[in-house]
Amino acid sequence: xxxxxxxxxxxHHLGDRAPVPDVPTTDDVRRGxxxxxxxxxxxxxxxxxxxxxxxGVALAAGPGADPRTRVDPATAPVAxxxxxxxxxxxxxxxxxxxxxxxxGGVKVGAQAGRATTLxxxxxxxxALEETEGKRxxxxxxIGQADTWAAAxxxxxxxxxxxxxxxxxxxxxxxxxTDGTTTQAVAQFPSGVAILTLTDAAHFPxxxxxxxxxxxxxxxxxxxx
Amino acid sequence: MTTRDxxxxxxxxxRRPQLFRAAWLLTGDPHRAEDVVQAALTRLYVAWxxxxxxxxxxxxxxRAIVNAHVDEGRRPWRREASVGxxxxxxxxxxxxxxxxEHDALWSALRRLxxxxxxxxxxxxxxxxxxxxxxxxLNVSTGTVKSQTSVALATLREVLADDLTKEST
Numbered sequence: 043x044x045x046x047x048x049x050x051x052x053x054h055h056l057g058d059r060a061p062v063p064d065v066p067t068t069d070d071v072r073r074g075x076x077x078x079x080x081x082x083x084x085x086x087x088x089x090x091x092x093x094x095x096x097x098g099v100a101l102a103a104g105p106g107a108d109p110r111t112r113v114d115p116a117t118a119p120v121a122x123x124x125x126x127x128x129x130x131x132x133x134x135x136x137x138x139x140x141x142x143x144x145x146g147g148v149k150v151g152a153q154a155g156r157a158t159t160l161x162x163x164x165x166x167x168x169a170l171e172e173t174e175g176k177r178x179x180x181x182x183x184i185g186q187a188d189t190w191a192a193a194x195x196x197x198x199x200x201x202x203x204x205x206x207x208x209x210x211x212x213x214x215x216x217x218x219t220d221g222t223t224t225q226a227v228a229q230f231p232s233g234v235a236i237l238t239l240t241d242a243a244h245f246p247x248x249x250x251x252x253x254x255x256x257x258x259x260x261x262x263x264x265x266x
Numbered sequence: 267m268t269t270r271d272x273x274x275x276x277x278x279x280x281r282r283p284q285l286f287r288a289a290w291l292l293t294g295d296p297h298r299a300e301d302v303v304q305a306a307l308t309r310l311y312v313a314w315x316x317x318x319x320x321x322x323x324x325x326x327x328x329r330a331i332v333n334a335h336v337d338e339g340r341r342p343w344r345r346e347a348s349v350g351x352x353x354x355x356x357x358x359x360x361x362x363x364x365x366x367e368h369d370a371l372w373s374a375l376r377r378l379x380x381x382x383x384x385x386x387x388x389x390x391x392x393x394x395x396x397x398x399x400x401x402x403l404n405v406s407t408g409t410v411k412s413q414t415s416v417a418l419a420t421l422r423e424v425l426a427d428d429l430t431k432e433s434t
Contacts (some may be wrong), residue, residue, distance in 0.1 A: 045418065045425045050390040052371050052425070057287040057391060061296050065282065067275040073304060074274065076312020081312060208269050208315070239316045 075210075082164040138264050158186045161211065162230045166237050169209040170226045173217060174239075181245060185236035187227075190214070193251050195227045202250050218250040227251040228231045270386050274314050277323060278307060282340060291387050292335045294376045302338055306330035328392065332384055339380050374424045382417040385410055 065160045078080035163184065195216055198204035207226065208217040215228035223240040236251050285306065289299035309330045310317070316416040375383060381403075388399045389410075396414075400407045 045422055046390065047300075048425050049386070049418070050393070051316045053291065053387070056371060056375075057291055060287040060290040060299070062283045062286050062294070063300060065300070067278045067282070068305070070282075071271050071311065071346055072305045073308045074314075075271075076313050077308045177424050191308060210268055210270075 078210075079164075099127070109121065129266045138161070157183075158230075158235045159232055162232060162235045163226070163237070164211040165212065165230075166215070166226055166228045166235050168219070169207050169215065169228070170224070170237060170239070173207060173223060179239040179241060180243065181238075181240045183238040183245065184237065187234040187236065187252060188228050190227075190234055193227050193236055194253060195229070195251055197250065199250050204250065216251075220246070223249070225249060225251045270314055273318065274311055281324075281327070282307075285327065287389060288328075288391060289331055289335065289426070291375065291391055292331070292380075292383060293338070294372075295363055298338060302331060302334040305337070307333040309334075325402075328388075332388070332402055335380070335384065354426050374421050378420060382413045382420075385413040386421070389414060398401045 076151045077122060185193075190196065195214075198218060202220050204216055204218040207215045207217045207228075209226075209228040212228035212230050215226065218227075223238065223243050223246055225238045227234060228238045238245065238249060238251075240246070282303065285303050286299055289302040289306075290296060293299045293302060306327055306332075310323070310327050313326060314323075317323050375386070378386065384403060385399060388394045389396070390401055394402065396407050396410050400410045403410070
């Protein structure tokens, strides 16, 4: 036996004598969750700033969608409405014009005892980041539905790839993508939350979850 | 418990003792070793879906242990820590080996600079190649070879005694 083999042998004997503590694995899981939660909070703080700059768009119930899907306003599919804010129309990109901020919205206040919480959105966006990576999207929309069926989460339209995903705190969750647009839906105790992200200039007229995009919101302060 | 939690907990239950042993050899102190293991496993939990998909959990956690040891050594209160102030707490020797010879190796290992100790543990306890060790430590293969050589020269005195005992 040469000295390197001997060192290997002696190190393993020495390692075997380590006073290995009896630590419950639940402690490691708890610490990991805590760090993940802090990381998500930091990520969402950054995402929120981006979302305000891009302009939010409310999800609407498309034709045939469950009427209990709450939207504000929920009138018609996006194809019959003015287009969503685009980079080309963004005053920020036009010299000499003062930048404005567009904020869209969806009613998520407690109705029938349900409300999407920031914690739900944190978990859903974090799960999407794990599948999509740290990508930058052109448009982002947040939606909510009362039930899994109302969100059309049981279906998967032709041309879309739908897979289950793991979302912390959610009873079930799915992701759908056509390569350009990605949706994630998750059922939380507080309700069903939907995130929609796309690289395209517009959201598709038909979406797997919630059916279709709602009317874009006007600029903050009135007028559209 | 989510699928992620269950898979992570299963992995931790199986590998935590081994990770602790590596950290103990690196730090020379059970409390600091536990800190290193906790830091590494916390990082692993956050990265779990990605590293599990890439089938590189063991490699990731090994690097996390090494990085946590590097970070831990950078803390100001650690810089003032004296060397050789914490001998193994257990007095149970491996079968067929005397306590004294383990203590001699333990003391010699603790006298090594942290960088050399990392090289020794990665190469001789974890069984990595020069290239794998260089990748884990983010250094060149030449650095690994030179640090291994210097560390072995230091440890050779202890090992020489063992070799002498073996040959007689």
